[in-house]
């Protein structure tokens with residue numbers, strides 16, 4: 001099981017400072033959608049240059065022009081790029097095709113997908129690398145989490161790795177781990193903790209002993 005740190009509410013220097021503190025405990029660093037909106041793909045480039053040993057995920061949440069946008073994120077140095085599960089199959093297919101050319105990986109974010117099992121099965125057959133259930137900020141504000149959705153995709157996904165994101169904290173991580181995802185994505189559970197190093201290292205222990 002791997003641990004991904006999501007950086008959402010920071011600028012580039014702040015993002016680098018956070019990663020410097022916790023780099024020993026994480027496998028993947030995510031340049032979150034709000035950072036890409038504020039800073040562009042420069043943020044991906046800056047992170048990859050500063051931490052070449054870490055995998056960098058660009059959370060573009062692609063909805064159209066899959067091939068082109070994956071190409072641009074790849075040029076910036078992203079190792080993994082996100083595409084939305086609610087997008088058309090042609091978009092996901094284009095993203096996967098371009099990722100294969102560039103030796104990159106595609107994660108499909110299942111945020112707002114209604115029929116989770118049916119869509120996860122279809123997306124798995126498109127050859128994506130990760131399928132991620134996700135309760136976004138707006139869902140979290142309404143008290144939602146994706147623990148049940150993780151169990152649902154685990155029942156049907158055969159090829160892709162499974163991932164979970166959205167509001168995971170140190171105290172809820174053990175419940176998440178019980179469902180055995182391949183990747184756990186944590187943003188505020190680390191960046192909002194008073195002791196970043198402690199939160200990240202405790203999370204790593206739990207994830208790696210699973």
Ligand SMILES: O=C([C@H](O)CO)[C@H](O)[C@H](O)COP(=O)(O)O
Pocket residue numbers: 006007008032033034059135136137165166167168185186187188189
């Ligand atoms: O993808 C995310 C969200 O939609 C904002 O872009 C976050 O990276 C994801 O939810 C993980 O962050 P936390 O919920 O703070 O753990």
